[in-house]
Amino acid sequence: MRTYKAAVIGAGIIAKAHMKALHENENTSLTALADIVAARAGALAADYGVTPYDDYRRMVLTERPDIVVITLPHFLHKEAAIWCAEQGCHVLLEKPMAMNAAECADINAAAERCGVVIAVGHMQHYFPSVIRARQIVESGQLGKLIMINDKRHHFYFSAERPAWFLDRSRSGGGIVRNIGSHSLDKVQWLTGSAVTKVKADLTYFGERGDVDGSGLMYVQTASGVPAVISLCGYHNVSVNETELLFTGGQLKMGGQNSLWIGGNDRAYEQVKLAEHLEPFAAQWSDMLQAIAGLGGTVTSGAYGQSVAAAVDAAYLSHETGTEQLVG
Ligand SMILES: NC(=O)c1ccc[n+]([C@@H]2O[C@H](COP(=O)([O-])OP(=O)(O)OC[C@H]3O[C@@H](n4cnc5c(N)ncnc54)[C@H](O)[C@@H]3O)[C@@H](O)[C@H]2O)c1
Structure with a gap:
């Protein structure tokens, strides 16, 4: 090259x-x-x-x-x-x-x-935990993927956060636009399928700025997998966890290097992850x-646009109180 x-x-x-x-x-x-x-x-x-x-x-x-x-x-x-x-x-x-x-x-x-x-x-997409989880989904070894529960709870309004993030006219939104992009991407990437429906409830109780500080979303993919995404940016205990439930077991992801597998009343066991580039x-x-x-x-830009469209749908769903179709 x-x-x-x-x-x-x-x-x-x-x-x-x-x-x-x-x-x-x-x-x-x-x-x-x-x-x-x-x-x-x-x-x-x-x-x-x-x-x-x-x-x-x-x-x-x-x-x-x-x-x-x-x-x-x-x-x-x-x-x-x-x-x-x-x-x-x-x-x-x-x-x-x-x-x-x-x-x-x-x-x-x-x-x-x-x-x-x-x-x-x-x-x-380059997190070792995400790479392995995607392989397990695609292999079918845990059966059919039934649902995803994704939680990101982390204080969003800290003094260290640059001010533009908290100004809707410069950020396009708060925790749902910013962290929600990662969550919606994760749902799409792990299922290999676009988000097609979104119902969302947001709150605006941040100490600074005019952006959303929480979002609870119920989404569905084109392949029919439902997901619940819980984003909370107030003074809570920090959580970063994604659970994938299958007919034959389940996966739990923490950060980039944490993946557990369980099922059939077996407790979660840590999955050994391959070495990958940072x-x-x-x-x-x-x-x-x-x-x-x-x-x-x-x-691709087309994929980036699909994530943005799902985020747009979350804001519109909150404003209208109705489920929104994406795309
Ligand atoms: N992939 C991730 O996990 C991840 C993590 C953090 C941020 N981000 C994204 O990265 C982007 C930047 O975020 P950040 O946290 O680094 O923000 P930041 O505010 O720290 O950095 C933005 C920089 O742009 C500069 N800037 C503003 N206007 C400019 C202009 N006209 N010309 C040149 N420079 C200008 C600012 O001075 C600032 O240094 C955002 O899209 C954010 O969502 C992604």
Whole structure:
């Protein structure tokens, strides 16, 4: 494989993980990093010996990268992704793909028009626990998958969270848009099937901002698997747990390295997971395989749009009090 020239846009929290992954990849020449806060770009760029910019457009026009990784606040995803596509750059865009599904459709149309790859950073696909759980679902060894229960309870309004996350006009929503994207992705990815129906109840009791702080969703996939997703961002005990119940047993996932199997009154036993590349490194490697036409399966823009559409349906369901069909 040839070497690809790459640059990162946004030097915030998640940019650090991307910078490390790109720096360590042998087929990548990481050249630059841009952030509107020059000091932030300067500090992270110095860690990797690359050129900092305070204007991503100037960076792209000067450096001419083959690929950019966009780690901006949600309200900037669409304009940055489309502009970079128009400069001929392939794009790895952080999740959620954009503020809503309509914006995702515009990004996908631009990618098509410009002949570039737009991929979305649903990096949980590269979690060892998710890789193994998906294999077990596909193998049929536990029988038929009957339901999924996914819980993410974690304080959402902490002082460390950048303010834009809590401003609906810049984030597109709170815990349901942000963490719910991971949950809805997990349901789709593990079942291999799109979410087609959503009923949701949200609350707005956050101490800061105007976004949702909890969401309880009942969703169904095209393949007929129902899932309950419980997201709670107030002062509760932290939980990150996904249970998959089959006719012949069950799986429980914790974080990226925790998977248990049980059933028939047997207690859960821990599943030994294979060694995998660190998830951001694996995602980046997959991105390069996709661009090189070597069979990469990095998350497509169409898939990113499907997750955004399911999130949109959750908000609409809450507002109308009715179940919403997706797509
Ligand atoms: N995959 C994951 O698990 C994961 C985890 C955290 C965040 N994310 C996603 O990553 C993205 C970024 O989140 P974050 O937590 O790093 O946010 P952040 O606020 O820490 O970083 C965003 C950066 O963008 C910069 N920025 C704002 N406007 C800009 C502009 N016009 N030009 C250049 N830079 C600009 C800000 O100064 C900031 O440094 C979001 O889409 C978020 O949902 C994904």
